[in-house]
Amino acid sequence: MKYEIEIDGENFEIDLTERDGKFIYQFPDGERGEISLKELNKGEFFLKRGSKNYHFYSAKKGNGGEIVISHGNCTYEIKVSDYRSKILKKISGVEENVNKVLAPMPGKIVSVNISEGEEVEKNSVLLVMEAMKMENLIKSPRSGKIKKVYVKGGDSVEAKAILVEFFEE
Amino acid sequence: MKYEIEIDGENFEIDLTERDGKFIYQFPDGERGEISLKELNKGEFFLKRGSKNYHFYSAKKGNGGEIVISHGNCTYEIKVSDYRSKILKKISGVEENVNKVLAPMPGKIVSVNISEGEEVEKNSVLLVMEAMKMENLIKSPRSGKIKKVYVKGGDSVEAKAILVEFFEE
Amino acid sequence: MFKKVLIANRGEIALRIMRAAKELKIPVATIYSDADEEALHVILSPESYNIGGTTPAESYLNIEKIIETAKKAGADAIHPGYGFLSENGKFAKACEENGITFIGPSPESMEVMGDKLRSREIAKRAGVPIIPGTEKPISSLKEAKEMAKKIGYPIMLKASAGGGGRGMRLVFKEEDLKSSFESAKREAGGAFGDDRIYIEKYLEEPHHIEIQIVADKHGNTFHLFERECSVQRRHQKVIEESPSPFIDDRLRLEIATNGIKIAKEVGYFNAGTVEFLVDKYKNFYFLEMNTRLQVEHPVTELVTGKDIVKAQFKIAAGEKLDWKQSEIKQNGHAIEARIYAEDVLNNFNPSPGKIIGLINPSNPGTRIDTGVYQGFTIPIYYDSMIAKLLSYGKTREEAIERMLVALNEYRLAGVKNNIVFHQVVINSEIFRKGIYDTNFLNNYDYKSEIEKIREKNLKNIILSGALIYKNMEKKISFEEKNRKSGSTWKISGKIESIYKNSFRLLY
Amino acid sequence: MFKKVLIANRGEIALRIMRAAKELKIPVATIYSDADEEALHVILSPESYNIGGTTPAESYLNIEKIIETAKKAGADAIHPGYGFLSENGKFAKACEENGITFIGPSPESMEVMGDKLRSREIAKRAGVPIIPGTEKPISSLKEAKEMAKKIGYPIMLKASAGGGGRGMRLVFKEEDLKSSFESAKREAGGAFGDDRIYIEKYLEEPHHIEIQIVADKHGNTFHLFERECSVQRRHQKVIEESPSPFIDDRLRLEIATNGIKIAKEVGYFNAGTVEFLVDKYKNFYFLEMNTRLQVEHPVTELVTGKDIVKAQFKIAAGEKLDWKQSEIKQNGHAIEARIYAEDVLNNFNPSPGKIIGLINPSNPGTRIDTGVYQGFTIPIYYDSMIAKLLSYGKTREEAIERMLVALNEYRLAGVKNNIVFHQVVINSEIFRKGIYDTNFLNNYDYKSEIEKIREKNLKNIILSGALIYKNMEKKISFEEKNRKSGSTWKISGKIESIYKNSFRLLY
16 A cells, blocks of 8 residues: 655655565565564664664654654654544644744743734744743744734643734735 | 552541642641642652642553552552542452562463462462563462463463462362 | 762752662752752652742852751752752862861862962873863953964864853854954853863864763762763753763773772862863873763663763762772763753754643663753753663663664654754764764754754654644534533633633643 | 674673674674573574574584584684583583684683692692592592591592583582482483583682683783682572682792692693682682683773783783783772572572563672673573672772662562572671672571561562552443453453553563
């Protein structure tokens, strides 16, 4: 079966078939081989690709069927599109947040530099957040008019919390 | 509520009551105090008894409602008797194995030194087991007549597997 | 020795101190905020007390609460670690007033050296060279402008009470002075409750080299040689080593001797660190003295074999150190990599969260001082440094190879972290050759090196992702076949259940 | 150096070798049996090959399969570790015949020294004292009786091909000779495929002291001083240290020099260990030479700073060691505690099983070489030693305190283990004073010391048990309230579900 895989926003393809309890993979460049995956502990995996070994961790992220893989101490965000996962996505009804600015990490709002109705430039500073003793500037991902500001100075927010919403373009 | 606790075969008593989300304990010797238990990870616990801290692990053992606690790198086998756990025990129908000799560890049978119908003395060697490169003598827990031998030389057995059964006295 | 010591800190340093106390058979108690109820320094502590709160101000900076807790615990000594109250003269005095030994220097030397401007006076008196800069805090932007013009750009803005890079800004030109001055003040105020800022000349290709001092109350002042701390990001040290590959034995001894001069000038006792900047011409200048245990002290412990924390306890108890300066040697080479929960590719933004996978390296010649465990959720309120990985070797090369092997085997999943960053930086030609200065990371393109590694992993990531989803599919089919009461389930509950029970994924 | 090395071993030693190879930038491949598919040495290895089987004979002793795998992997060198094929001359020859470098000594010196009787001849020739005993293997019980009578009880029965305590029996009186002789033969046959047994005089209050030898192919033979290995249970070492607290510098040097004599007599190259017994009168006798890496080699690495495994690679590659004997020093003190999965209170019976909780200690001055991880199921087929914990200090006392702190913080749950045993033994007066010999554990009542610790824990165990059950109750009530379809569930399934999902207990 063919899988379309989105890794950190880029798309890749892979063919994976099960044969006698083993998996055979084939990449578009023709490379193929045998592969197996074991779950050593909850979320801890051991991938064997031919004679090569890879040890990694994986966790679910959000509700949209996305996962995060931590491999060699690098982190990758992954979505897979195939028949099943398309259904999954439909069911879970993920909403794309193109008009929203989300908190990149949990932390505390130090100051809000914009107000509702204001026109802002791309990369202008919308807010200042503090997390783990460091100040972090939250910059605007685009130019546009602010529809709603969800936070005020002193608020604590979780990662992915909505901070600011733009009017649709 | 009073609990009867059997630790490695010995019985103890403890009174435990919940009050405002906290637990108060009282030992028969009068010692009482506040206590809390957190599960940090599956089977990993953090016990706070007043200002004192204890970190330990616990796991289910067998099917009879017994647990094993690993605390300070000592291992304890525990049964608790109270209203609930008595029901539990009844439901699960644990059988006491007074007439049976069980494998103390997983391993391989090297030799069987007795046969069915034989009379043996207490402490005489019934079998020799090998586990992790060491020979281990399985001695008779009592004198009596052998009813059945469940294993033969070369067999691999799991921990707690029945090795030998005696006729009832 | 002491009846009991209260450790007024958290994380890896609380554990480091706890272990030293245990070795000395001193009973230990720790404190924790509401955010740290399940922290490693609590779990591994025999005794601990909740001091409430979440932010540092509410908890680990709360002098009253901590003194009260020490009394309740029956502690006759407090070890402040580093950060938090470790350089707070008021706290040291409060300890004294309550009959509790503060494991540190006298409140007087702490206050003098804790003030950057007064400490410059001390250095002048001791005949130690200092960096051109303001003699007192700058009160206005106007004054800052004038001063900067006088000593010439680039200049450094620094928090008078500061440390650890907070409230610090490098300014190259006058246009940037206003915003830097304001944000430095704000950050300093937030971090230290003291927003005074001063200005310093910024040196050419400077090296940050510091001398470890250990001095007892009987007038014995020792140096444990230097640490090279020039690998910095956001003005914070990330990699330290000893010996410094930049200086030779003559200069090493000269700087060390100047470090001792400063310590003696203030009658210093306790462990302390005299920091110097050394420019490309090997001129050295006194920068500041940290009157406390330093994050990077293990580097020195590895090369000298001296246990600095145990020495602190002995000094505080009034013992005489039976050391001889001539017997203290730099034996071999040690490197420290600070492990931060942060997003290296995104401006080193902190990345708190739950640690879902952890294997601490345990290779020959390595040491790890860590404050976290698998399953722990790193709180948002405190520093993003969660561990320190150290390597030791007979030679610098051996220490480097051991560090790279250890980093390679380190597993820390669930939060973004800088392990791969360390792999890239330590393996870089500049680091291997030991020819870096404090500008190293501003110029070195670690990002594209990290991208190369990510690129190399790509096929495995694709395969991993596909296999995990394949597994997911199977479980869904299985669930569908086996659940007859499917219609009574809510769809979202179903997905949740598939994730939780079948995929065995954690969040 | 080599193109690729195949590591023909498992567990902690496979990892130790892997790390040395990684430091030297030699690509690594490992092998694994069917029972080791999820072993740590596989997971952390970049490349690995299944050689099938479960028992050692089917897997790690399978010469043909291993040579074939090395060829498949493109390896031009094999490191055998210790145990398994490390002292098998046939294997070394098979490597040679297939153009693969065996990382060890020449097959000839291996065979000579591997045979206890021939190695005694070598010692005689070199002028090194040997223990009175049989010159050749004993063929019958009758012969054993006569010989034993001649040299006088107590005597030791030893496997000719043996090591690690297997096939070894101490016999105090003639009545016990028969059963000991037979079981020693059986155990030797099973473990080594060679059931020849010989007899030796048993010495008074003997110390097991061994000299670490490292020799290159250019005639340079070095000693790395001694290790004291007299703390033994079931004739197996459990605690080792260096320097020995029993001998003085003069004797130390004399024994070391005799070790070098033996190594030179057989033209030995590679790392190797010459074992001596030293009696209460400080007479020393050559015991045997182990022509391989030793389990306890890290003790020596910590005090000398030499990396013995990296030296093995260099020697095998034909490099000349640039060491000087005069520069090799014993610096500080190191102790090793072997961690076994075993039931200390029940005759040290092995205790394989699943590790449900694990925190490896990572204290200053400690090193842990481990072969397991949390979630791993220790197989029944191999040695019960799963890790080695080492401590290092400037003094013996510091090393002891650090070891005790590390043991205290070690967490290893799910299998019975000997950590508490180490805590008791290392904290004993006899060990602290360093006045033990190989009889130590036969006389020391560690059981009642362990019982005292268990007793002290008792109230916490009672509380823990009660709270876990309390939690269990709550969950049952919860489940009962929430399950309307309860009647369709089988009772056993219900209990299972409560355990699995609510109590979150593992097995």
